[in-house]
Amino acid sequence: RNRHYKWNVKYEYRSPDCFKKLVITINGNTPGPTIQAQEGDTVVVQVNNTLLTENLSIHWHGIRQIGTPWFDGTEGVTQCPILPGDTFVYRFVVDRVSYHVNSLSSWFLKSDLVESLMLQPGTYLYHAHYGMQREAGLYGLIRVAARDPEPFTYDFDRSIILNDWYHKSTYEQAAGLSSIPFQWVGEPESLLIHGKGRFNCSQSPSLKTDVCDMSKCSPFVQTVIPGKTYRLRIGSLTALSALSFQIEGHNMTVVEADGHYVEPFVVKNLFIYSGETYSVLVKTDQDPSRNYWITSNVVSRNRTTPAGLGIFNYYPNHPKRSPPTVPPSPPAWDDVEPRLAQSLAIKARQGYIQKPPTTSDRVIVLLNTQNNISEYRHWSVNNVSFTLPHTPYLIALKENITNAFDPTPPSDGHEFANYDIFNVSPNANATSSNGIYRLKFNTTVDLILQNANTMNKNNSETHPWHLHGHDFWVLGYGKGKFDANNDTKKYNLENPIMKNTVPVHPFGWTALRFRSDNPGVWAFHCHIESHFYMGMGVVFEEGIERVGKLPSSIMGCGQTKSFHRP
Numbered sequence: 001r002n003r004h005y006k007w008n009v010k011y012e013y014r015s016p017d018c019f020k021k022l023v024i025t026i027n028g029n030t031p032g033p034t035i036q037a038q039e040g041d042t043v044v045v046q047v048n049n050t051l052l053t054e055n056l057s058i059h060w061h062g063i064r065q066i067g068t069p070w071f072d073g074t075e076g077v078t079q080c081p082i083l084p085g086d087t088f089v090y091r092f093v094v095d096r097v098s099y100h101v102n103s104l105s106s107w108f109l110k111s112d113l114v115e116s117l118m119l120q121p122g123t124y125l126y127h128a129h130y131g132m133q134r135e136a137g138l139y140g141l142i143r144v145a146a147r148d149p150e151p152f153t154y155d156f157d158r159s160i161i162l163n164d165w166y167h168k169s170t171y172e173q174a175a176g177l178s179s180i181p182f183q184w185v186g187e188p189e190s191l192l193i194h195g196k197g198r199f200n201c202s203q204s205p206s207l208k209t210d211v212c213d214m215s216k217c218s219p220f221v222q223t224v225i226p227g228k229t230y231r232l233r234i235g236s237l238t239a240l241s242a243l244s245f246q247i248e249g250h251n252m253t254v255v256e257a258d259g260h261y262v263e264p265f266v267v268k269n270l271f272i273y274s275g276e277t278y279s280v281l282v283k284t285d286q287d288p289s290r291n292y293w294i295t296s297n298v299v300s301r302n303r304t305t306p307a308g309l310g311i312f313n314y315y316p317n318h319p320k321r322s323p324p325t326v327p328p329s330p331p332a333w334d335d336v337e338p339r340l341a342q343s344l345a346i347k348a349r350q351g352y353i354q355k356p357p358t359t360s361d362r363v364i365v366l367l368n369t370q371n372n373i374s375e376y377r378h379w380s381v382n383n384v385s386f387t388l389p390h391t392p393y394l395i396a397l398k399e400n401i402t403n404a405f406d407p408t409p410p411s412d413g414h415e416f417a418n419y420d421i422f423n424v425s426p427n428a429n430a431t432s433s434n435g436i437y438r439l440k441f442n443t444t445v446d447l448i449l450q451n452a453n454t455m456n457k458n459n460s461e462t463h464p465w466h467l468h469g470h471d472f473w474v475l476g477y478g479k480g481k482f483d484a485n486n487d488t489k490k491y492n493l494e495n496p497i498m499k500n501t502v503p504v505h506p507f508g509w510t511a512l513r514f515r516s517d518n519p520g521v522w523a524f525h526c527h528i529e530s531h532f533y534m535g536m537g538v539v540f541e542e543g544i545e546r547v548g549k550l551p552s553s554i555m556g557c558g559q560t561k562s563f564h565r566p
């Protein structure tokens with residue numbers, strides 16, 4: 001089945017948290033419409049760029065784009081931006097490879113991993129992937145319904161996207177990040193629950209009521225019927241913040257993560273990082289004569305943003321009736337332990353385990369550091385701060401444009417084995433580059449994310465890393481320096497979860513494994529909007545020779561100007 005969407009993307013004034021600013025809407029809304037499909041369906045989205053003076057591209061986060069790497073929506077990597085006034089059609093399968101077999105060469109059928117590349121029901125996201133455009137409001141959810149019965153039952157299926165919200169425009173933020181002296185974006189003004197938040201206008205008395213008006217916003221309300229089980233699909237697309245999500249007085253049973261069934265476990269707070277999705281089951285089994293708070297709070301950074309508050313409304317109580325209690329208090333922002341514990345608790349569900357290969361062909365250690373390059377503040381991986389080329393990699397490689405990017409690949413990172421991750425380091429050798437990793441096709445690759453101290457003493461941050469075009473197995477997390485001799489022995493090869501986004505905790509490491517079996521060019525980057533902008537990412541090429549004919553609609557920029565045939 002084809003699912004057709006027509007989207008008009010536009011700047012409009014909105015006041016999601018009472019403060020009026022320009023936001024990017026899809027058909028008038030932010031968050032945008034939820035894409036609903038069944039596994040194996042083809043989703044067709046016709047995007048009309050009516051931003052007037054701004055480029056655009058949209059990434060389908062968690063969708064692997066098997067056979068359609070050109071529709072991943074990553075500006076500079078897989079496509080040229082969509083120009084103002086242009087219409088671009090994305091067309092991709094959610095996510096069943098057998099559906100695509102005809103258009104792929106027979107190598108695919110022979111691949112022993114065909115099974116792991118098949119069915120992918122679950123919860124995914126979409127968002128802008130051009131500059132820092134995502135945080136202007138261009139984002140939404142993708143729900144892919146399963147064809148087979150799922151391993152859990154529920155009465156209702158609801159979705160909530162969490163976000164943080166800034167009052168400055170993305171342009172002011174980006175300009176500050178690329179200035180000398182560096183101007184950091186700071187903490188967000190508010191937290192949004194499905195596009196709704198509340199900024200206290202009276203704390204900035206200089207704001208006139210045409211800019212900040214407390215009657216212009218209202219909290220998110222989730223109405224529920226007592227005595228039922230709800231599946232809540234929760235996604236985070238924060239620009240910066242790691243969050244703790246809670247429903248007062250209700251436990252949540254985690255059953256899905258990034259489109260994979262989880263061996264169920266119960267939490268009171270769900271920690272969720274930008275780019276992740278979870279499904280939790282919630283029983284509406286509390287006193288039905290009142291409402292309850294839904295809360296979202298910043299963790300892992302010193303919290304200055306007030307809690308995002310919503311109402312869990314037990315029908316037939318009035319949806320606007322405030323709960324009679326104070327909102328539950330969040331966990332300490334600087335306590336890594338419960339966050340690490342949740343990361344470790346997420347395992348593949350019995351009966352749905354796709355075992356990883358037991359060994360890998362290549363290990364790439366990715367040392368995450370912050371440093372100055374020519375006095376500009378950057379993030380680097382193995383001392384290279386990533387920059388996007390003007391000619392997208394996919395097109396350059398496929399069309400043999402040889403001078404589109406730096407041909408020197410970044411390093412596999414083994415020379416940093418003695419790097420002191422606990423202290424500030426000048427990293428004087430750090431450089432900027434658009435060089436990429438070239439992976440041998442159909443091999444097993446390990447990625448070790450190694451966190452380190454930032455340029456501030458005794459400080460290391462949480463970074464959610466997102467891989468395009470793949471799900472990876474999460475083999476382990478640890479504290480401190482990764483020890484290749486001992487930590488590898490503790491890898492979970494029995495029931496690791498597969499995900500597309502995973503945190504590396506402060507002063508810690510995270511070990512991932514994936515198969516380079518999806519021909520294309522794929523970004524792997526920190527999902528914090530400002531961090532990717534500051535260079536925190538890498539790109540992998542695999543099987544470029546197996547990529548089919550590129551549509552000319554993705555071309556038209558850099559050295560591909562003349563290739564575009566509208």
Ligand SMILES: O=C1O[C@H]([C@@H](O)CO)C(O)=C1O
Binds near residue numbers: 370455456530531
């Ligand atoms: O990228 C960042 O810059 C600031 C700070 O490290 C500046 O020194 C910060 O908190 C980030 O996450």
